Amino acid sequence: SIRKIAVAVDGPAGAGKSSISKLVAQRLGYLYIDTGAMYRAITWAALHAGVDVKDEIKVTALLPSIDLRLEPTKDSFRVYVNNREITADIRSQAVTGHVSQVASYKSVREFLVEKQRQMARCGGVILDGRDIGSVVLPDAELKIYLTASVDARAHRRWLEVKDIEEVSLEDIKRSVKERDLMDTTRKESPLICVPEAVVVDSSNMSFDNTVEHIMKLIIDKSALLAEEAIQVK
Numbered sequence: 051s052i053r054k055i056a057v058a059v060d061g062p063a064g065a066g067k068s069s070i071s072k073l074v075a076q077r078l079g080y081l082y083i084d085t086g087a088m089y090r091a092i093t094w095a096a097l098h099a100g101v102d103v104k105d106e107i108k109v110t111a112l113l114p115s116i117d118l119r120l121e122p123t124k125d126s127f128r129v130y131v132n133n134r135e136i137t138a139d140i141r142s143q144a145v146t147g148h149v150s151q152v153a154s155y156k157s158v159r160e161f162l163v164e165k166q167r168q169m170a171r172c173g174g175v176i177l178d179g180r181d182i183g184s185v186v187l188p189d190a191e192l193k194i195y196l197t198a199s200v201d202a203r204a205h206r207r208w209l210e211v212k213d214i215e216e217v218s219l220e221d222i223k224r225s226v227k228e229r230d231l232m233d234t235t236r237k238e239s240p241l242i243c244v245p246e247a248v249v250v251d252s253s254n255m256s257f258d259n260t261v262e263h264i265m266k267l268i269i270d271k272s273a274l275l276a277e278e279a280i281q282v283k
């Protein structure tokens with residue numbers, strides 16, 4: 051039988067990492083872990099506690115009191131902080147606007163990376179984020195760098211929120227660019243494309259094509275590893 055592997059999916063905001071990883075995981079019977087949701091949950095907790103998110107010391111002091119849980123559901127997952135469900139709250143513009151700041155703190159990253167490695171221990175996992183291939187799972191059997199042009203990514207985000215929030219495409223583009231800059235230039239675990247990653251540019255790929263493409267990468271990789279394992283014996 052084909053062995054399940056650990057898959058790291060990294061890339062900038064709006065490339066399709068979470069929506070695609072979620073569906074691929076569901077189809078392959080893998081566990082999907084959205085690490086961005088975890089940084090968003092910490093950001094939500096800080097804002098909710100009235101902590102100044104620009105104050106690294108105050109955010110750090112809050113961490114021990116945050117009991118963060120991701121609960122898998124049939125086709126997605128729910129997010130809880132101290133037993134309060136915040137699955138929808140973590141997608142607000144307020145959280146989106148501050149998450150890259152909070153994610154730049156070393157204490158926050160250590161806190162979450164530890165949790166992410168524990169959650170990934172079972173094998174057959176897809177983690178998506180910015181530092182999965184470089185820091186969280188450096189030994190992942192498959193690393194994917196999923197990207198797309200800023201225009202394509204901003205447009206996708208705009209389609210998602212235009213009916214919910216009063217926000218222009220230009221504002222979203224600015225916010226995406228700001229987060230790209232913070233995520234790629236920060237000192238702690240910046241977003242990078244590791245040399246061994248398979249680069250997938252989804253700018254001109256449909257959602258379904260991207261799903262198919264990534265499923266094939268995973269199936270081919272696990273088949274190859276199974277074959278190699280036989281040859282060694």
Ligand code: CDP
Binds near residue numbers: 065149179233
């Ligand atoms: O889905 P979207 O691209 O908007 O972002 P996300 O994946 O929910 O991640 C939100 C933010 O968390 C990112 O902009 C990063 O600043 C941070 N993040 C990170 O630093 N490391 C990760 N492994 C995942 C997210």
Ligand code: CDP
Binds near residue numbers: 061065066210252258
């Ligand atoms: O997680 P990340 O920020 O990388 O992106 P996402 O939230 O999964 O995807 C952003 C939006 O792009 C979603 O609405 C996807 O359905 C859409 N998308 C697309 O239209 N075409 C693709 N090839 C990939 C994603």
